[in-house]
Amino acid sequence: MLSSEVPVRRRAIPTPALPAGAADFTEAWLANRRLSAHTRAAYRRDVAGWLGWCADVAADPLRAQFLHVNAYARWLESTPNARSGKPLTPATVARKLSALSSWYDFLVKLRAVETNPVTGADRPHVDRDHSATIGLTPEEVNALLTVADRATGPTAARNRVAVALLVDLGLRVGELVSLDVGDLGAERGHHSVRFTGKGGQARRRALTPSASAAVHDYLALRASAAGVPVHLLTGALLVTSTGARLDRHSVFRLVRRLARAAGIPGWARLSPHSLRHSFAxxxxxxxxxxxxxxxAMGHADPRTTRRYDRDRHNLDRDPAYAIWAARSRRRG
Structure with a gap:
């Protein structure tokens, strides 16, 4: 090194602490991936469920075989869920096993296990062309919006924002409740909102005029109640009466309550995801x-989007009509 050169100090990169046990691997695995807070929490629950089952049957998760995973999957498919009272659907079981497989892939890379036991397991078959989620017709969506617009009370303005964002943007419920006031903005003449989607993907969407108006009215009421200008509001976009962030369970109840008031059949089986299906x-x-x-929906695979399109088999959309019409025009 020449005497005139100044040595450059490089910042030391801390070595990640290796986990000591099966449960500790979960946090190391989650920290290694770009995930939204909602997805991170769901994955944590999925692995915790597996570890709990392993403890109940005296199986070491770090020495588990595909036979253990098969037994766990069959247990999930046959055991009533504490919340719904029904066994999990094949799609939900498949999702849990997918998270578990990713967890084991991470363990293989760390050489904590030799192989991924989920790889050889018998996973439930999931029809990629069908979804069990109940969607709403455009008329039912209009009826639900009408009930929300006519509602009064301290939470009515907030509820209108929640429904507008679910209906007009097709957001996932986790994306909705994770929104902060600071995520709102304007881009190229559009009112917009930024958020972290599934897989930790940073996304932005345009607000429709009705959604933008609902947000404006709601924030104006919040600012007035707090005695501050709107631009000084911070924190969660959707809050409870105590100022806490609205949670996903409250949004589930809201959708069903509005659907029931709107006279929508099957209201008790609806969810915020129903509005996402209707959007598509x-x-x-x-x-x-x-x-x-x-x-717009943040799907990596177009086949997923097609599953959401309940009207895709409508013969009115058969491309044969478009081809026939074009041929007729050419033939004069």
Whole structure:
């Protein structure tokens, strides 16, 4: 090194602490991935469920075989869930095993286990062309919005924002409740909102005029109650009467309560995801290209978007009509 050169100090990169036990691996695994807070919590529950089952049957999760995973999957499929009273659906079991497989892949990379036992397991078959979620017709969505618009009370303005964002943007419930006031903005003449989607992907969406108006009215009421200008509001976008962040269970109850008041059949089985399905179906029915709907919903695979489109088998949309019409025009 020349005498005139100044040695450059490099910041030492801390070595990640290796976990000591099976439970500790979960946090190391989650810290190693770009995930939204909602996805992180769901994965943590999925692994915790597996570890709890292993403890009950006296199985070492670090020495588990595919036979253990098979037994766990069959147990999930046959055991009533504490919340619903019914066994989990094949799609939910498959999702849990997918999270577990990712966890074991991480352990294999750390050489904590030799192989991933989920790889050889018998996973439930999931029909990629069908979803068990109940969707709403455009008329039912309108009825639900009408009930929300006519509602009064201290939470009415907040509820209108929640429903507007679910209906107009097709957000996941986890994305909705994770929104902060600071996520709102304006881009190229559009009112917009930024958020972290599934897989930790940073995303942005345009607010429709009705959603933007609902947000404006709600924040104006909050600012007035707090005695501050709107631009000084911080924290969660949707809050409870105590100022806490609205949780996903409250949104589930809200959707069902509004649907019941709107006279929508099957209201007790609806969920915020029902509005996400309706968003996809309506967008495709209005001629929005599949790739644009896919981008809006944050789907990595277009087949997932197609599952949400309940009207995809409608013969009115058969491309044969478009081909026939074009041929007729050419033939004069």
């Amino acid at each position: 179906t309506t967008a495709r029915a209005e001629g929005v290209p599949l790739e644009d709907v896919q981008d």
